[in-house]
Amino acid sequence: MKIVITGASGNLGSAALRELSADGRHEVTAVARRRPDVADAGAASVRWHAADVSHDDLTTVLTGADAVVHLAWKFQPTHRQDVTWQTNAVGTRRVLDAAAAVGVPSVVCASSVAAYSPVDHDTPVDETWLTDGASEATYCREKAYVERTLDAFEASHPDIRVVRLRPAFVFQRSAASEQRRIFGGALARPALVDRRRIPLVPVPAGLRFQAVHAGDVARGIAAAVERPVSGAFNLAGEGVLRREEIGDLMGARTVEVPRGLAVRALGAAWRLHALPVPGSLLTALLNVPLMSSDRARTELGWTPSHSGRDAVNALLEGMPARAGSTMPPLHP
Template sequence: MKVVVTGASGNIGTACLRALTADGRHQVVGVARRRPDLERASPLASVSWHPGDVGYDDLDPVLTGADAVVHLAWKFQPTHGPRETWRTNAVGTRRLLAAVRRRGVPVVVAASSVAAYSPVDHDRPVDEGAETDGTSEAAYCREKAYNERVLDAFEAATPGTRVVRLRPAFVFQRSAASEQRRIFGGALVRPRMLDRRLVPVLPVPRGLRLQAVHAGDVGRAVAAAVERPVSGAFNLAADDVLRRPELGELMGAPTIEVPAGVARAAMDAAWHARLLPVPGSLLAALLGVPLLDTTRARTELAWTPRQTAGQAVGQMVDGAAMPAGSRTPPLHP
């Protein structure tokens, strides 16, 4: 199969490329704004790279002859420039799907998110039928929820195309740790600050509980969605849920509970002062996301996570402190 992957050089993208090229059965084309400089020994050396921005460029040539498209292209930053993220995340998705329709691509696998779900105030795991209005007013959540509606409309208008949407929990891997530190911490959070040996106490907002999944496990789910005759939405998360005690154990530090309102106000103040690249509305999203029921992925994709949430988060923390990275431009250390 010829599989085209947008956003191929990022966190989930690189993991998907590894999964799709593992057995040599697929001809994989990676679409990214910046072409990576890869060594011949790299696991991604067999990928054909196509420079392109889904928000602006002509996508028809790269989709010609494609058997499947995996849509991962996404801009998290700049949070102070919502028009720019909207152009890539919302307009880019619509433009890609229009090109898919024109070129007659039979399969689309799109990355959604746990943040597309509506906020909850309980710990009962939700299945894929839960409402998707976005967990908070953060642009990330709004754009993920908007793309759910775009996919709904595309499915209704294009019944001949099989559409899969994956809704993972928070996705981590060691090689993406430096990128994630820059996205969420900016210049305020330096690598040394995440060295577990140097963390005296860990502040945890009240009510925080975290599901996560390793990028490699998401990559395997993407490959299964491409290859199996499935459609619809699939939740992806590791089995364990991280709360204050687990986070303290993971960091090897005592914890202190912080009122959620105080933590959000502090984040908002730092964001408005441009000291922190993410606003407090993202903390609200983190506190409001539901826990995910992954039964459908396990049964229809034959998917089980190989790494726990604690292992995935631990890789991110250790990788950010090193700092770790890879040779694709977004993941450079």
């Protein structure tokens, strides 16, 4: 199959690139704003195309493709919502319009657990749960907007197979440096995020979440490309991480802090530009549902090779070690 991957140099994109180019079973074109100087291992045969989904021509690169995997996304700058909107909302519309214009028969698009509406329970939800966003955070609003965009696209183009994947929080070792910069900013130097130096971890009351390894999401993407499926699929690693699991992973004592206090403190740090993530994103983390991945197991044949704990551990090991890759966004 001829497959085009947008956002191919990012966390999810690099993993999807490795999976879909393995063994030469697919002809892959990787689209990214910045081409890597040296392709990652396993992707030497991939054809790279430099393009920004927010404004560059996409019809040329999509012409003749059997499937497009849309993973291009900007998390930062959180203080410039106009910038993220252009890539995340406008860019998604432009990818879909280009796919329809040249007749790409299959579209696989990354959504997120953050697209789901808030819950006040721990019962895992399936793909029918509402997707109005977990909080007012820009990330959640834009993910919810993409869900509505995909709804409209499916209604207008019933001849195109559309799959949307909703992974839990996605981690891998090679993206650790990027994620340290995204969530910690300039103050989060590698030595400061070394868990051997962290004796105490404050945990907001009621925090619990799922995680998934990027490699497992990539296998879900490959299955969505190769199998005649459509609709939404949740992807989460085994296990739920709560205060006890966080303390065990960090090898540190934990202290519970009130939810409201944690959100306000993060919000104040964000407004002062001391930290790059707003308090509303922590609100989302506290409100997202736990997900059932039963549909992915049944229809995609998907079983995660890593637990959620494994995925977070890969991040925690990689950050102080300056782990990264040759992909520009993942460079250490």
